[in-house]
Amino acid sequence: xxxxxxxxxxxxxxxxxxxxxxxxxxxxxxxxxxxxxxxxxxxxxxxxxxxxxxxxxxxxxxxxxxxxxxxxxxxxxxxxxxxxxxxxxxxxxxxxxxxxxxxxxxxxxxxxxxxxxxxxxxxxxxxxxxxxxxxxxxxxxxxxxxxxxxxxxxxxxxxxxxxxxxxxxxxxxxxxxxxxxxxxxxxxxxxxxxxxxxxxxxxxxxxxxx
Numbered sequence: 001x002x003x004x005x006x007x008x009x010x011x012x013x014x015x016x017x018x019x020x021x022x023x024x025x026x027x028x029x030x031x032x033x034x035x036x037x038x039x040x041x042x043x044x045x046x047x048x049x050x051x052x053x054x055x056x057x058x059x060x061x062x063x064x065x066x067x068x069x070x071x072x073x074x075x076x077x078x079x080x081x082x083x084x085x086x087x088x089x090x091x092x093x094x095x096x097x098x099x100x101x102x103x104x105x106x107x108x109x110x111x112x113x114x115x116x117x118x119x120x121x122x123x124x125x126x127x128x129x130x131x132x133x134x135x136x137x138x139x140x141x142x143x144x145x146x147x148x149x150x151x152x153x154x155x156x157x158x159x160x161x162x163x164x165x166x167x168x169x170x171x172x173x174x175x176x177x178x179x180x181x182x183x184x185x186x187x188x189x190x191x192x193x194x195x196x197x198x199x200x201x202x203x204x205x206x207x208x209x210x
Contacts, residue, residue, distance in 0.1 A: 015135035033191035052183030070095035
C-alpha cells in the first residue's frame with residue numbers, strides 16, 4: 001500500500017512526461033544487469049565514467065541487447081583514479097555528455113528490475129544525475145546478487161562469515177571471468193551470477209564449492 005503511494009508521489013515529481021514509462025509494470029521475467037565505473041566511491045562528489053548493461057530475459061542473457069557508454073566527466077580524471085578504473089583520457093575523447101548518456105540508459109532499462117553487485121552504489125550514482133535531469137530517483141526495483149548468493153551458502157549459524165567478494169563468488173560458482181574494470185563485462189558477469197544463483201534458489205539447492 002505505502003509502496004504504491006510513494007511510487008505515485010514520485011511520478012508526480014517527474015519533470016519530463018517522456019519518462020513515465022519508468023513507472024509501467026515491468027515485462028515478465030525481464031531484468032537489466034548493470035555496472036558503472038566511477039571516479040571514486042562518493043556519490044555526492046564523484047562522477048560516472050562508463051556504464052554497461054545487458055538485458056536478461058527468461059533465464060538468458062541477451063547479448064544483442066547491451067548498453068555500453070563512456071560518460072564525459074566535468075574535470076580531468078586523476079592518475080590515482082585511473083589506476084582503479086583503468087579508464088584513460090583517450091577512452092573519454094568521444095564520451096557522451098552526462099545528460100545524453102543517462103537519458104539513453106533510462107530508455108534502455110525501461111521499467112525492468114535492475115540487477116547488480118553492490119547495486120545500491122550504482123543506483124546512488126545514477127540517481128545523482130536523474131534527480132538533476134528528470135527530477136526523480138529511478139523507481140525501478142533493485143536486486144542484489146551478493147545477497148542472493150549469501151542465502152545459498154552452507155552455514156552452521158546465521159552469524160557465520162561468508163566471503164562476498166566478487167572474485168570469490170565467481171570462483172565458487174565456476175563462472176568464467178571476462179576482462180575486469182570494464183562496465184559491460186562486469187554487467188555480463190553479474191548477470192551470470194544472477195542466473196546461476198536464481199536457478200539454485202528455484203531448486204532449493206545449497207551450493208558447495210568444488
